[in-house]
Amino acid sequence: MKRKRGWIEQEFYWGVLAIAFAVPLLILLNANFSLLTGKAIQPVAYAKAGSFVEMQVDINDIAGVSGATFHFNDVVKNEIITIKKTNYLYSNSKVYSQFAVSFPSPEKISGIDLTLKLEAKQMVDLGLTKETVRVYVGDTEYKPKYTKADGRYLFFTITAKGTGNYWIGKKTAAKAIVAQVAVVPPVVEQLEEVIPPVVEQPAPVIIEKKGFFTSIWDSLKGLFGSE
Numbered sequence: 001m002k003r004k005r006g007w008i009e010q011e012f013y014w015g016v017l018a019i020a021f022a023v024p025l026l027i028l029l030n031a032n033f034s035l036l037t038g039k040a041i042q043p044v045a046y047a048k049a050g051s052f053v054e055m056q057v058d059i060n061d062i063a064g065v066s067g068a069t070f071h072f073n074d075v076v077k078n079e080i081i082t083i084k085k086t087n088y089l090y091s092n093s094k095v096y097s098q099f100a101v102s103f104p105s106p107e108k109i110s111g112i113d114l115t116l117k118l119e120a121k122q123m124v125d126l127g128l129t130k131e132t133v134r135v136y137v138g139d140t141e142y143k144p145k146y147t148k149a150d151g152r153y154l155f156f157t158i159t160a161k162g163t164g165n166y167w168i169g170k171k172t173a174a175k176a177i178v179a180q181v182a183v184v185p186p187v188v189e190q191l192e193e194v195i196p197p198v199v200e201q202p203a204p205v206i207i208e209k210k211g212f213f214t215s216i217w218d219s220l221k222g223l224f225g226s227e
Contacts, residue, residue, distance in 0.1 A: 038061055038062070038084065038085035039061060039082065039083070039084045039085065040055070040057045040058065040061050040062055040082070040083045040084075041080055041081070041082050041083075042055040042068075042070075042080065042081040042082075043078075043079075043080050043081075044070075044076050044077075044078070044079050044080065044081065045077070045078060046075075046076065046077055046078075047072050047075070047076040048072070048075060049072060049073055049074050049075055050072070050073070051071075051072055052069050052070060052071045052072065053069070053070045053072075053081070054067065054068075054069050055067065055068045055069070055070065055081060055083075057083060059117050061085070062083055062084075062085055062097070062099050063085075063096070063097035064096055064097035064116050064117065064118050064168045065083070065097070065099065065114060065115070065116060065117070066115050066116070066117040066155075067114070067115040068081075068083065068101075068112060068113065068114050068115070069112070069113040070103075070109055070111075070112055071109065071110045071111045071112070071113075072108050072109060072110065073108060073109070073110040074105075074107075074108040075108075076105065076108055079103065079104045079105060080103075080104070081101070081102075081103050082100075082101070082102045082103070083099055083100070083101050084099060084100050084102070085097075085098070085099050086098045086099055086100050086165060086167075088165065088167075090167060090169075092171060092172050092173065093167075093169055093170070093171050093172060094126045094127060094128065094169045094170055094172060095126075095167055095168070095169040096118060096122060096123065096126060096128065096133070096167075096168040096169045097167065097168045097169075098165070098166065098167035098168070099165075099166050099167075100163075100164070100165050100166065101162075101163045101164060101166060102163055103163050106162055106163040109162050109163065111159055111160070111161060111162070112159070112160045112161075112162065112163075113157065113158075113159050114135070114157065114158050114159075114160065114166075115155065115156075115157055116135070116144055116155065116156040116157070116158070116168065117153050117154075117155055118133065118153060118154050118155075118156065118168070119152055119153055120149075120152050120153065120154055121152065123154070126169065127170075128169065128170060130146045130154055130156070132170050133156070133168065133169070133170060134168075134169065134170050134171075135158050135160070135166060135167070135168050136166070136167050136169075136171075137160050137161070137162075137164045137165065137166050138164050138165065140160075140161070142158045142159075142160060143158075144156035144157065144158045145157050145158065
């Protein structure tokens, strides 16, 4: 009898211990939570193909994101969705927020619906409007659908294809760099002017042409002399 009672007590002890471990595990597998600032985690205990899992996100952890819905095209068991803030450098861009979405079996995700919650003042500071703001996943660009304004926030939704590095903002045109080229005037070779020497020409001899009678008279004057 004592032996049976001891066995029951032992089974009860292990049962209580199992429940003590199982309850926190069940809570972790079925609850939304953020372990650290800049990171949000969603455990998925089980999901059928064609089902979805909704995830609440605190904008204090992931700026600009207030929620996400993950759609699955295959059965998912005991896997974890992670959204984590990143700090990459995007050139020629105005970045409102950036983050990475990861999942152990990314091929099982058929789509991700994101709800964006953007602060109007920060958008103005970055030169963003509800018409120009975009979401980028790698080389893919998405135009968010504006849904409403609530206080100082604007709300948008997008449907992305899957996991990867996300950023919210817009790309800007690269500024062309114009090289400053000094203008050098053309070099004109100065040729020394050659002045030809001046050759003096003898003065012309003017021969006076005399008439016939004048010539005879001059001859007679030469013969007789003239006063």
